[in-house]
Amino acid sequence: MSGNRYDAHPSLLRMRPFATLLLILLLCGGILVAVLGAQLLPPLMLPQIDDRIVKMIGIAVFAAATLQLLIWWVSTRSDRLVITEDELIWTHGLLNKQYTEINMASVRTVRVSQSLLQRIMNAGDIQVFTAGDNPELMVRGLPDPARIRDLVKAPAPGGAG
Template sequence: MPEVLYKANPSVWRSHPFGALIAWLMVLGGAAIVLTGTLPLPPEAQQSLQLPDGFEPRWLGYGLIAVGLFQLLRWWLATLMDHLEINEDELIWTHGLLSKQYIEINMTSVRTVRVEQSLFQRLLGAGDLKVYTAGDDPEVRIRGLPRPQEIRQHIKRQSAGED
């Protein structure tokens, strides 16, 4: 059995840094509204705010919690569906939760490995990876992988036939 050189799943935090932060703030803000039963506004702002009769702030809090948790759960499930494994002979990309898609690329057929990193991805140690074998379109596109430069080095080293 070939030795596994690298194994990873994309990360929610690394793939969606601002989105994850906003979703967590929605959950925490919603929890604060549910616990206190009031909107976190200064008293003069609450008095000037025209709320409909029978408005219950706790329902807004429950809504914020539900939307934030739904988005985090959706992203988390998406990261569980994606898995990259690099061994001595091939790169294996697995995608899917119930039905699976496998892409296996022989290391000797890799022509180009492209790593793209935004400023925030660089700060978080993540990046997007594209692997080209033939043609102009990449065989594999993977977002939010940790340590993308290490992945690129593994692929280039193995595709060149080094040990």
């Protein structure tokens, strides 16, 4: 196999920027509530709540936010796109792997879709078409999608293609 021209995983922050930041805030808030407990609440607000219950709620919020971030992170790390001089290789899955290899010569169209937020974050969704009307490969949230399109559509450097 030739040297890699592109090798990337989808980006968690680029795919879900607001949700990721919200979960990080919830994670920090959960830690704060777990450490300080009922000291955060005004005394007149809820005087009957036990400090242990407030701390347990903080721990639960921290655990839920951490678990969701971990799930999303593992999901992005289990996908990978590699572009070599001759082919695109898409690997998907953590325990069960699915490989999609597409020869560069058979690529007919590369479609890049970007929302406004994706354009700001320099991410995008890629669709690669070969012979039919349906895309052979669809990848969400890859960094630098314009570069991917250029690499796929450009002839191999120094090669006969």
